[in-house]
Amino acid sequence: MRRIRECEESLVEPINKGEVRTPCHLYSGQEAVAAGILACFKAKDNVFGTHRSHGHFLAKGGTMRQILAEIFCRETGCAKGRGGSMHLVDPEKGMLGAAPIVGGTISLALGAALAAHIRGNKAVSAAFFGDGATGEGAIYESLNFAALHKLPMLFVCENNLYATHMPIRACRNNDCIARIAEPFNIKTFRIDGNDVLEVLKAAEEAVALCRAGKGPVFIECLTYRLRGHVGPDDAIQGIHTDIRPAEELSAWREKDPIVRFEKYLLAGQLLSLKELAAIKRKVQAEVADALAFARRSPRPAPRDLEKYVCK
Amino acid sequence: MSANRRLSYSLAINEALHQCMAADKDVFLIGQGVKSPWYVGNTAQGLLKRFGEKRVIDTPVSENAMTGAAVGAAIAGMRAVIEHPRVDFMLYAIDPIINEAANWHYMSGGRSNCPVVIWGIINRGGEQAAQHSQALHAMFAHIPGLKVVMPSTPYDAKGLMVAAIRDNNPVVFLDDRWLYRDEEAVPTKIFSVPIGKAAVRRRGKDLTIVACSYMARESVKAAAELAKQGVDAEVIDLRSVKPLDKAAILRSVKKTGRLLIADGGWKSFGISAEICAVVAEAGVKLKRPPVRLCLPDCPAPASMSLEKVYYKHCADIVKSTQKLLK
Numbered sequence: 001m002r003r004i005r006e007c008e009e010s011l012v013e014p015i016n017k018g019e020v021r022t023p024c025h026l027y028s029g030q031e032a033v034a035a036g037i038l039a040c041f042k043a044k045d046n047v048f049g050t051h052r053s054h055g056h057f058l059a060k061g062g063t064m065r066q067i068l069a070e071i072f073c074r075e076t077g078c079a080k081g082r083g084g085s086m087h088l089v090d091p092e093k094g095m096l097g098a099a100p101i102v103g104g105t106i107s108l109a110l111g112a113a114l115a116a117h118i119r120g121n122k123a124v125s126a127a128f129f130g131d132g133a134t135g136e137g138a139i140y141e142s143l144n145f146a147a148l149h150k151l152p153m154l155f156v157c158e159n160n161l162y163a164t165h166m167p168i169r170a171c172r173n174n175d176c177i178a179r180i181a182e183p184f185n186i187k188t189f190r191i192d193g194n195d196v197l198e199v200l201k202a203a204e205e206a207v208a209l210c211r212a213g214k215g216p217v218f219i220e221c222l223t224y225r226l227r228g229h230v231g232p233d234d235a236i237q238g239i240h241t242d243i244r245p246a247e248e249l250s251a252w253r254e255k256d257p258i259v260r261f262e263k264y265l266l267a268g269q270l271l272s273l274k275e276l277a278a279i280k281r282k283v284q285a286e287v288a289d290a291l292a293f294a295r296r297s298p299r300p301a302p303r304d305l306e307k308y309v310c311k
Numbered sequence: 312m313s314a315n316r317r318l319s320y321s322l323a324i325n326e327a328l329h330q331c332m333a334a335d336k337d338v339f340l341i342g343q344g345v346k347s348p349w350y351v352g353n354t355a356q357g358l359l360k361r362f363g364e365k366r367v368i369d370t371p372v373s374e375n376a377m378t379g380a381a382v383g384a385a386i387a388g389m390r391a392v393i394e395h396p397r398v399d400f401m402l403y404a405i406d407p408i409i410n411e412a413a414n415w416h417y418m419s420g421g422r423s424n425c426p427v428v429i430w431g432i433i434n435r436g437g438e439q440a441a442q443h444s445q446a447l448h449a450m451f452a453h454i455p456g457l458k459v460v461m462p463s464t465p466y467d468a469k470g471l472m473v474a475a476i477r478d479n480n481p482v483v484f485l486d487d488r489w490l491y492r493d494e495e496a497v498p499t500k501i502f503s504v505p506i507g508k509a510a511v512r513r514r515g516k517d518l519t520i521v522a523c524s525y526m527a528r529e530s531v532k533a534a535a536e537l538a539k540q541g542v543d544a545e546v547i548d549l550r551s552v553k554p555l556d557k558a559a560i561l562r563s564v565k566k567t568g569r570l571l572i573a574d575g576g577w578k579s580f581g582i583s584a585e586i587c588a589v590v591a592e593a594g595v596k597l598k599r600p601p602v603r604l605c606l607p608d609c610p611a612p613a614s615m616s617l618e619k620v621y622y623k624h625c626a627d628i629v630k631s632t633q634k635l636l637k
Contacts, residue, residue: 046387048383077420078420078422079418079419079420079422080420080421080422081420082417082418082419082420082421083418083419083420087418087419089419089420089422089423090422091419091422091423096383096386096387096423097386097415097419097423099410099411099418101406101410101411104379104406104407104410104411105383105411106376106379107375107376107377107378107379107380107382107383107407108379108380108382108383108386108407108411109383110376110379110380110383111379111380111381111382111383111384111385111386111387111389111391112383112384112386112387114341114368114380114383114384115383115384115387115388115389116387117365118339118365118366118384118389125387137375138375138376138379138406141371141373141375141376141377142376142379142380144371144373145370145371145373145376145377145380148371307421308416308417308419308420308421309416309417309455309456310416310456310458310479310480311416311421311424311479311480
């Protein structure tokens with residue numbers, strides 16, 4: 001969680017200065033979801049993400065250098081500067097990809113689960129998506145098919161209460177998203193997505209069910225993004241478009257998943273303040289190194305424009 | 312028997328699927344109606360019994376997610392064939408085909424790829440009207456990252472299906488129900504037809520007919536008619552719409568100086584326009600302006616009286632050459 005947070009916050013200045021131009025949908029505030037779910041994943045398990053997938057990439061084992069170089073659109077990035085912030089990929093680590101067509105990767109994760117089902121290798125696949133994606137038809141098609149074949153798949157909805165600028169109640173007549181899986185007889189969790197231990201507990205149970213051939217599982221994580229929909233504060237074109245009430249934002253800041261987990265660690269004497277500070281310093285050094293790496297890396301050469309159209 | 316064994320176009324596809332699935336356990340078939348001849352003719356016969364329900368998957372009516380699942384499985388390392396009993400139904404799946412599959416290799420910087428065959432069956436005539444009849448090859452050929460193949464013969468139907476399955480990129484495989492009963496000698500062993508290579512179906516010196524799929528078969532028939540009239544036509548069967556075998560087209564047109572393009576798609580912004588542009592850009596001097604015989608820019612009608620003037624066949628090709636030979 002700390003690695004994700006420091007990565008995201010390190011991008012605020014480069015975005016505001018125009019040094020980073022690729023649209024960055026920062027994950028600050030939602031770290032407990034990626035960290036909790038993917039702590040239960042092995043290397044063979046697969047993940048598909050969305051436009052807001054910096055956290056999924058890092059939690060699935062992607063390196064800080066590769067993600068930041070990609071966000072700086074450099075040849076050394078995880079997608080060689082061809083994908084940018086919204087197409088993070090690391091196939092060797094099981095981060096099969098991310099894409100910003102809302103709901104578009106849910107069926108891709110369904111396919112990865114189908115591949116595991118055909119091969120019988122007990123790999124689990126996860127689709128991460130937001131509350132906005134539940135407006136797309138493909139999710140219902142995917143839920144039905146996954147349930148029909150008992151596929152080893154986690155549908156992980158990160159309900160951050162806003163589809164871009166639209167509050168959930170302006171998009172849905174029912175704000176309990178978990179209920180969409182019930183008609184398909186899918187095991188469902190609705191949990192506090194800012195409590196990493198609660199996420200971990202649900203994920204452990206869900207992954208075990210999938211490996212036992214009792215998938216799929218739907219997990220709705222209630223969470224909140226502390227930054228804008230895109231960019232630090234949704235003001236990239238000079239207009240402040242974040243319409244979320246200030247009191248709502250500050251209430252959610254109180255529920256910051258990292259602060260809460262640190263309190264838990266301190267209360268249980270699992271880690272000391274000193275040790276937490278050391279972790280933070282270490283992560284900040286990792287981020288500083290990766291930022292320097294990204295900045296000194298070359299951009300893709302113009303002569304390579306059409307490389308990678310076909311394999 | 313093997314050298315001269317005759318096989319129908321549809322059974323040639325079936326044989327390709329059998330042999331590819333037997334050769335590679337990562338190959339699987341998913342799609343609407345793969346259990347039912349009503350949807351897929353005999354192209355899928357015997358597959359379910361031989362390879363089981365895990366690798367031959369009939370689906371709910373969910374084109375978008377089923378195509379996405381094929382794409383996702385391919386990204387996860389399988390070789391998926393997603394079948395659509397009509398090209399029209401595939402339009403629900405444009406997002407996984409165009410946004411995801413076609414772009415996947417590029418937007419991952421070559422780290423990942425998507426070996427999926429998107430198999431759409433063109434099923435026209437029979438008063439089926441506008442949503443059961445469309446041939447949309449030009450639309451798919453417009454998209455970088457997609458390959459588009461359209462076999463016109465049983466030999467190519469088998470060889471291109473094998474090539475499509477073995478290809479490391481998304482390939483749109485479009486076959487035509489009007490060709491399903493055509494028969495010819497097809498080798499029993501597994502073989503592939505190279506994607507991106509046209510075939511010269513008949514050599515001739517007076518004019519070039521460029522066509523694909525059903526219209527290529529009709530063009531071969533038309534060339535035989537023309538021969539009786541003393542006209543020596545060359546027929547280029549594209550086989551692959553994309554990549555387009557520009558060299559084969561240019562070589563022929565440079566020789567004959569006359570070009571007729573016969574396409575089973577609409578005229579405007581279609582492959583006939585693309586081929587004209589290829590010839591024009593290459594600076595080939597034509598003896599007559601090129602002629603395009605395509606579907607009119609009009610949805611497919613239902614009534615037989617309208618279908619008769621809408622669809623083009625051998626006789627229309629013969630007639631269209633008159634303008635070139637004046």
